[in-house]
Amino acid sequence: MPFDHNDHYHRLLLRHVPPGARTALDVGCGTGRFARRLVGRGCKVDALDPDPDTLAAAEARGGGPRFRLADAATEPLPPGHYDVITCLASLHHMPFTTLTRFRDALAPGGRLLVLGCYAGHTYVDVLASPANALARAAVYATERARGVRTPPRRAPVREPEMTLPRIRAEATRLLPGSEVRQLLYWRYLLTYTKQ
Template sequence: MPFDHNDHYHRLLLRNVPPDARTALDVGCGTGRFARRLVGRGCRVDALDPDPDTLAAAEASGGGPRYRLADASTEPLPPAHYDVITCLASLHHMPFATLTRFRDALAPGGRLLVLGCSAGHTYRDLVASPANALTRAAVHATERARGIRTPSRKAPVRQPEMRLPRIRAEAARLLPGSEVRQLLYWRYLLTYTK
């Protein structure tokens, strides 16, 4: 069904983008939907993804980001450059310490926004499972009634290995002053302002 857990949080992420942000890095951009939303907010966006097929789908959608085939854990990033760095469901595909590379690439006052996936189950999963089923069914019915077809190309999926308590501890160690908030649909939001 068409409901995408990451897309569900686009509005939340956009509310956390600094209002004066002009430069952005979208890490693990997938098919580019969020990168295009950042362009819509007036940002010049570098969008990185290591999967050539997914990046080709993003480039075919256009919309203004500068797409690059790259692994953000090893790709050289300009120091103190970006007003906002976003990372949607991709941090668990790379070493967690890659956060320090993102921190170093943030301009003073810049913000890092990680919509992450964690391993294990929490009390919120009890709510997430039925909410997920209901939301997916509602989105499917609405899109079907409107004649909308959901694109079939999806970014590669990998199961996360870190549990939320360890994520919080590592984030506090690597990015003092960061916050980690648990969300529904097996996601968390890590925010850090440099």
């Protein structure tokens, strides 16, 4: 069924984009949905993804971002350049310390937004399972009613290895002043604003 846990949080992420943001980096952009939403907000967007097939699907849809085949953990990033850096369900594909590279690429007042995945289970996950089933059924019914028969291409998936408590501890160590908030659907939101 085509319910996408990451797409579900696009509006939340957009509310955290700094007002007046003009430059953005979308890390692990996948098929480019969120990168295109940032373009719609007036940002000039660099969108990176290491998977050539997924990036080809993103480029085929166009929409304004500058798509590049690159691994954000090793790709040179311009220091102090971006007003916002987003990373949707992709940080667990790279070393967690990559956060410091993103911090260094933020302009003063710039914001890092990580919609991340965590390993293990918490009490919130008990609520996530039935909510997930209902959301999937609703999206499936809507897609069928609209005549959509095949789900869109998805980026490669990897299971996360870090638990939420460890993510919180590491984020505090690497990015003092950052906040980590647990969300439904096995996700968390890490926010950090560079002073």
